[in-house]
Amino acid sequence: MPEMPEVETIRRTLTGKVEGRKITRIEIGLPRLVKWPTAHEFQALITDRTVVTLQRRGKYLLFYLDNDYVLVIHLRMTGRLYYVNPGTTYDRFTHLIFTFDNGDLLLYADTRTLGTLYLLPQAELWRISGLVSMGPEPLSAEFTLDYLINMLSKRKAAIKSILLNQHLIGGLGNIYVDEALAIAGIDPERVANSLNATEAQYLYQAVNQVIADGIAHGGTTFRDYRDGAGQSGSHQYHLNVYGRTNEPCHRCGTAISRKEVAGRGTHYCPNCQK
DNA sequence: AATTCAGCCTGTGCGC
DNA sequence: TGCGCACAGGCTGAAT
Incomplete structure (x- = not known):
């Protein structure tokens, strides 16, 4: 679904909301979306971590956490990320729910469920082959x-x-x-x-x-x-x-x-x- | 190394 | 209302 301009727009609309926020709880309704490590480990490693910064590379979103891990999300065709207030209702395609220390939520919804999520130490981002092998981006200094x-x-x-x-x-x-x-x-x-x-x-x-x-x-x-x-x-x-x-x-x-x-x-x- | 293509999923919209 | 088909913003891994 989203291409670079869409993912960049998502990054821009989320960054001020999530940076500095601690993730106090995660609900995973569809574990197979988590590609690394296991959904259980993913949950344990993210809980109580604070988002330091939100970056983007190509169509990947990278949430850098304060324990040196990075939450990497690729939305593929129909993945969506919404930052919402407490009590907001969500549909049956909402497969992951991140709760922050202020009660707000980050919802991951995905109709076709082709999206992928990873949690890796910064030094192990190489495990995501599509991320490390990506070519230069339009508008970047490398794209000449x-x-x-x-x-x-x-x-x-x-x-x-x-x-x-x-x-x-x-x-x-x-x-x-x-x-x-x-x-x-x-x-x-x-x-x-x-x-x-x-x-x-x-x-x-x-x-x-x-x-x-x-x-x-x-x-x-x-x-x-x-x-x-x-x-x-x-x-x-x-x-x-x-x-x-x-x-x-x-x-x-x-x-x-x-x-x-x-x-x-x-x-x-x-x-x-x- | 480069290229092609089935497979992964579930939904919407159209013709009948 | 239902059925079958085409199509959907992306990528991976296997085969050629």
Whole structure:
């Protein structure tokens, strides 16, 4: 579900609420969501720990605790985190409940239950392979035009597949990849190493732009996504192609097409994207 | 090493 | 109201 702008928005809406708060109680309704260690150990190690800081890497949220452990949460497709006041009701998809020393709650809800939670010492974060092997993020100092050009030159998969690969670029997902390719005017099925320097530069700028805009708009809410306070984002009102199948292209009026690329539903303008 | 793809889950929306 | 199917914002691990 959430991509980097959504996870960053969640981080921003939660950080002031949870930093400095002690977790006094945890209820785990679906133990299999806890991937490391056992749910029982997870519960014991978190109880009575204080959240020192809340960070993000790609689509992972990292709650650094005062016992040198880190609570790592990946929301996958439908995971949600809500910070709520005591007495707030919650639905049957709420699988973990963290209670803080002021009585407030952090709810982890997940319809499809694909989300994952870990608790590891800082020195053992390497156990989360998707976290340690993540590529540079858009808008970061490491994500340079040279990096993108060099990386693309070695790849012959579809550009859509490359942009979705978290090992190569961290944080992009299906929405923002489709949007970046639309802004850059590049066909999602183009072989990565076929892009020339100009196209790579357009793509570089487009990737940074869609991520920055997504964050500025508080993320994209289609169905499940909400921020840490339960609020919807507004980037869905600024999309060029995603979810706009058969609607006119904002640039040329041609109907937006949809097809499967890299195993994902892909939206594009057949006239503007070459 | 790079790439593809089934599998993991449960829900919503549509055509009939 | 029900049934079957397509689709869903992501990632992992196995096979090629």
